[in-house]
Amino acid sequence: MSNNNVEITARQDRFQKLLQEYAPEADGAFIFSRLSIYYFTGTMNTGVLWIPKAGKSILFIRRGEERATHESTLETIVTFNSYKNILATFTEKGIKVPACIAAEMNGLSWSLSSRLSKSFPDTRFIAGDQLIAITRAYKSEEELQIMRKAGAKHHHCMNDLLPTYLHEGISELDVAHKLLDLYYQQGHNGILRMETFGEELFAGLVSIGDSGNYPSAFNGPNGAHGIHPAVPYMGNKNITWEKNTAMIIDNCFNLDGYHTDKTHTYWLGKKSDIPAIVQQAFDFCVETQNYFAEQLKPGVIPAELWDECQQRVAASQWTDGFMGLGRNKVSFLGHGIGLAIDEYPVIAKGFNQPFEEGMTMALEPKIGIKGIGMVGIENTFEVTANGGKVLTGKNDEIIVI
Template sequence: MFAPTDHIPAQELMRRQDAVRTHLQAVAPEAGGILVFSRLNIYYLTGTFGQGVLWLPLSGEPVLMIRKGVERARLESRLKHIVPFKSYSELEPLCSDAGSPLTPTLAAVMAGLTWQLGNMLAAKLKSYTLVPGDHALALARMVKSEFELEIMRRCGAKHHKCMHDDLPGVIRPGMTEREIAHKSWEVFFAEGHMGILRMQAHGEECFLGHVSAGSSGNYPSGFNGPLGLRGEHPGSTFMGSEHKVWEKGEPLLLDIGFQIEGYHSDKTHAYFAGPASAVPDDLRRAHDFCVEMQNKVADMARPGTTPAELYAYSVEQADKRGFSEGFMGLDGNKVPFIGHGIGLAIDEFPPLAKGFDLPLEKGMVIAIEPKQGIRGKAMVGIENTFEVTEDGARSISGDSFEMMPVVD
């Protein structure tokens, strides 16, 4: 009676499953398979955003056990074994019946479970040994296939069109941040944004993104990023404030994500309320430095370079050039990274930060986001999404990085 809206090709799903299996043997060599709980990771491995548990054995067929929506899962996923379940006590018999029995040691993606559910799982599977397997999923998702890259390139192109070509014609000085946020949504939805941004770090949320005019760019923020914002309300600290007007002579930073078919691009663009000739020298110099850092980090981001090296270079240059105080945020807004992986979530592995020494690989996608806070004034800077190639990272979200003048 019903047809699915789309399918992930079976070959692509098999590639992902095999990548997780390969990484699992290094991450948890004692485990005979991995239990996956988060809906995002279930989607990655099955093609359906299922609520339940996926058992992916090292050998044998995966088994997807669904609490609700079995019919939809069977429409969308090409897995052979998709069955209903209600209790973790059913995992053992359901997997055995499917011909893929649980193994004595089970890896689990533990970030996908609350403490309560984790304790319940351990109680129901007390005869099994549970070990962490999260990193196997992170490493598999880190390197994108051509199937994934094609989606992300289209996403980035739409993103650039919205922020560079379309938005400057519908925003103007004198608007509140909230009005600018609403105009941004109109433009993004018209271009095909699918309406949700996903973050995977525990407790992090995102809606549209940050709209920060003038001093809002340094407003105290609990979000794990350098750009401050007033937001809508203490109960909804995103988008922009109805009480803050974008005044003439002020920069405006829009840090807004785009999403199609589950995949994201991340982009920050800077605008100025007035002609380009009126941009103050300190803001211009700081913005130019951020653009320079983005381009240099992108050039360095080749297979074999580590995220830690990219971060160390940026911090060293900020220190040498007199930008250390506000680089990547002022005071409590300062963050210890220069960018991050991106894909099905905005905040994917790896962070471009100290201590992350796993070399970059071709096919990884990273967001590079140097920003500079200027005390008492604003924040300026840039962010774009880059595909790692043999010759360095290539922007898939546009190649125009100047602070764009908007005149009323």
């Protein structure tokens, strides 16, 4: 769907308006990350996308020009092997060498940025990452349709299908494998993408008991041993589910390149045997999610929601474990999501740009309990005039096996 000419044109128009408003000194922008190149062109490729302040864009790619012309509606796609080739193309097309370019700095390595600077010695580069992020944060009806389908499949797998396979003695890794198998059957694309430089993820996290509080290097509240120190994702084959133990699963579903994010808490045993502290912590997370979902409206400031969240937590008994126990604690409540899991905006300090209708947000209140593990919930929501509309299904109860 992303090769739809109307869709691609609307995305570039939106970005150009933001560029003119917030970076009027820039003559255009250079975009380097494969995800953003795909978003603005409809083809996933390695190279440089030039979007001028006004007018038509040029895609420069290392290879695959024939495929790119099939997938993208851009009129000008050029194969290049040096940044100097970009200057030559500019000259050929009568484009004046830009005095200032807004560059996607997170999408370029240090070595490549040094080569770029040498090829454009008289050009000043400014950061254009936030403008790209704001552009991508708004989701068109086509994008929302994909995410709604992904969310429905995501919920079906975690809430309807997976529980029938869960049993005493099953390992974290076996749970992860079974859930991944169910995802593939439902159309999961088999890839998860992160925006943050150097960050990666595979099939999410499965944490049984106190594994949920294991020290984490991942920018999220949920701990996990993972498969191996080199692969700290999914689950550990040596950690098994025993009676009267909680398990938390945090993962994403990818459909046609777009993600939904969802977390749920499971309990092995009788519902009546769930410890009061576990149930109370989970209930607090559900109440927090539902309250802040109602606040996901156009014009609301994410940073103000984070301030309010901190106040609510400070007045509760969950100060120590909320959003991670000990050094696993993170300072956010939710994040944008779309082509990447960790998109703009974030419900955290410093995010003062108001929500727009059509943005998509994952809310993930979680609580780490010492000696017990982590409990919590997460769902993906669409920002609407009436508050957040859940895309990943509704289940406000611990799933009891």
